[in-house]
Amino acid sequence: MRRRTFLGAAAGAAVSALAKPSLAQPAKVLKFVPESDVAIVDPVWTTATVTRNHGYLVFDTLYGQTSDYNIEPQMVAGHTIEDDGKLWRLTLREGLRFHDGEPVRAQDVVPSVRRFAARDAFGRALMDATDELSAESDRVVKFRLKRPFPLLPAALGKTGTSMPCIMPERFAVTDPNKQVTEMVGSGPFRFKADERVSGALTVYEKFSGYVPRPGGSASFTAGPKHVFFDRVEWRIMPDPSTAANALSAGEIDWWQNPTPDLLGVLKRKAGVKIEGLDPAGGIGCLRFNCLHPPFDNPAIRRALLGAIDQVEYMTAVAGDERSMWKDHVGVFSPDTPLATTAGTEVLVGKRDFEKVKRELAAAGYKGERVVMLDPTDYPSTHALAMVAADALQKCGMNVDLVSSDWGTVVQRRASRQPTDKGGWNIFFTYLNGTNNFDPASQLGIRGNGDQAWFGWPKSQRLEELRAEWFVAKDLAAQKAICAEIQKQFFTDVPYIPLGAYYEKTAYRGLTGMRNGFAQFYDVKPA
Template sequence: MRRRHVFALAGTSLLARPAFAQPASARTLRYVPQTDLTVLDPVFTTAYITRHHSLMIYDQLFGLDSNLRPQPQMVEGYESSTDGLTWSFRLREGLKFHDGEPVRGKDCIASIRRWGQRDSLGQVLLSRVADMTSPDDRSFTIRLSRPFGPILDALGKIGPSALFIMPERIAATDPNTQIRETIGSGPFRFVANERIVGSRVVYERNPDYRPREDGTTSWAAGPKRVHFDRVEWTVMPDPGTAAAAIRNNEIDWWENPPNDLAPVLRRARDVNVRRASPLGTFGTGIFNCLHPPFDKPAVRRVILNAMSQEDFMTAAAGADPSLWNAKTGVFTPGSPLASDTGMEAITGPRDIERSKRELREAGYAGETIVMLAPSDQQALMGIAEVGRDLFIRLGMEVDYRISDWGTLVQRRASREPPDKGGWNFFHTTWNGLDGINPGVMTFLRANGTQAWFGWPTVPKLDALRQQWFDAPDLASQRAAAAEIQSTVFQEAPYLPSGQYFSNTAYRSSITQPISEIFAFWDVKRV
């Protein structure tokens, strides 16, 4: 017996409707992103700016809605066997890549394979795949060797690395090599010849894109209806420049204004300011576990025990404690798996002199710490300054390398020794959505060189992740999650630096954009 899930189309006419003539500026959405787009491959990096870019030009098999449930997107319908081992998927009719080629089942299979070799959730899925086949152009089947409960969550993963569908010839690229072509089937097309590195990125509406006709738009799910012919990203590293631009109606939407500018923007005429995501943003300090001194868990643990989340979050979001949470464990506060297990490791009293002694006893031998910091992201730069100060107060030598975020993203991929172009430590942040469970937490994977940047090796942590995947109910999942948190505080594969809430700003001349994932469909000029 098989369970069948078919999503019928509404039958609405697909013919384009006539539009009244408008000035070109009215048909262009002007946006200021968090930073410049330097990596185009959504498999090669987990940078959010690349995920935002990819949501525009690629499409997904399933889209995550605001209730955190995956809904069919490119998929028209699917069915699963009662034992959960065989899953068959049928694609919607008329899906077409930007080069005119139809989207086929074999494109989906190739994209899943490439993505799954680097993504933490994808790696678990591939470890349970017996085979994937495409019986015809509009279908593909996944046969598992053992059940995998979150299979639809994996196929609709939105947090970096999100699963996007590419042509088979492009998806055949080694996952450790960046792709050179940006051809998707999504609602926008990337205009490569108008890209100015460090300044501008341009997208045009894809006239061949056919949005779903059923359901309502909710985050990455539902119809992706485009109301602009063109979207222009303009990079403005200086917050003051961006604030003036949105007040003067030179831009329509600013992704991440710093919290200290929120009062000014709220007083501005025709500018709306709202919290970007109800789940907030949480920080992680990333150790490079391949090279001394952070190849030693004991050294990493001393740093964890000596840090102050309150210091990090005040630097990121300001002195108002309603804007941050300094009691943040492994999982996003307020999510089902969040707990107080072992929290004394990060909330207990601090003694810097004691920590300096413990650091030497743990094996720190005076190595210079190459610490990376982004000059063009105010919150992260503030967090990095606190991290640098902490290292110095602990008696560590710090080589502080400041660059734009795009350059940092490129350097963090290096596994070379720190004195040969590599690194020892950097801070980054994640949307709260990407900390709700072990399946979506890329940085929680601890399987050495197959792990995310930092490449920790903690076999117990990976075993506990597998235990979570096999847990039959929420109580069992919570038990596994509590053990995961205890292990993180003991082995310190990374630093949990706290949770804060940020804003997004947009002109009242456009409707409220989808800022939870920073999507560019559904928004229109009013």
């Protein structure tokens, strides 16, 4: 037996013993209703936000992001920069351990970063600038760069999907195109696979071996993460009324995303609090599959811009409560430094479906079946699908609305097969939070074909503009490039933005919650 394996087993046994709550005290349990079930548990393999949220219980990241979007060291104690910005050394904090008791080493970090970068746009940009990534010692990771890449900490601490999590080496070497199914992280909670009930329950247990970062800003994903509950139970409740009743009765503690129509009822319940969760919001997204007809034709995608009114979509999601949505939304989050409204006027105002029908015919649409994936267990996303199905049918498109749960959508959207072999033409989602702040992380604007996000569009010009943004000299130059990116986006139309939605969250008897998305450290009984 290798020494590391032996020591790891011994430490793991000790950690396991420590992790068990005292028999003299009942376990403190936080009961939470998430946005959906966790169909995929690998937060690198999928961009599903529910899996990202799961990932932040189980794993940790090298850097964290504060609520004002600054990047701070998290798993690293710090870093040094030499050779005019082309040599970085990242030193891991002492005392980091995985849930099996093994120490976290630089040898775990290197394949973890490589696997993450193979699936993530920002991570791939970092690796494109990297000449050598290696473990200089057990605690020191070395990046030797081809050219300066000052955004290195931001790439390794990004809060959007995919998550830049650090896995044990034996899992991190897994082919990026294959899912990791065994969850061993170094985060504040352990994933209890033995208690998981698909479609009903996911359980996390406090990891007593977790050492919070000393100092730093305890906000968003950064700083010390303290755990005050022995268990976190994700209870799956697809029916909003059931979740609302459970929260009102005190059967659950926290409902991640109550539907807008129930907010008024919940506000009147004693002890229930309603707050905003992600100040950056989520941009509704009608995503095209660019591999197969009819949406392999950019002219057909462009024609459909005239069928989409963002106000109609956001009203379907959140009604007339304007504090919960915005229109004139492009590819970058509203009210952020790089946001622009260039070209968004095409998505607002009265629609002329007969005109769109003529433009579709002129572009070459021949009545092909359009398979549209509709996640019925996500009310805010289901609303997008229903409005779109009606609009496309009015334009003369042959819509086949396929309803299922979100987990099934997540699995099916990864298929590159034609529709008669289980593929798809359109799916809906929200591009959330800091994913949409700049071209580094924005999933939907990539035009790199097989390496792009689900839908796999090709656009050499979008790729060129994105590369220009990385070397822009100042904010003014970045803004100018982002305006050009958005103009090109509305020519290529890899997806259609449907407006920005700002979800609320509802809870009772809790305090200390971080903003950005559902996280479970610092949360304690009120």
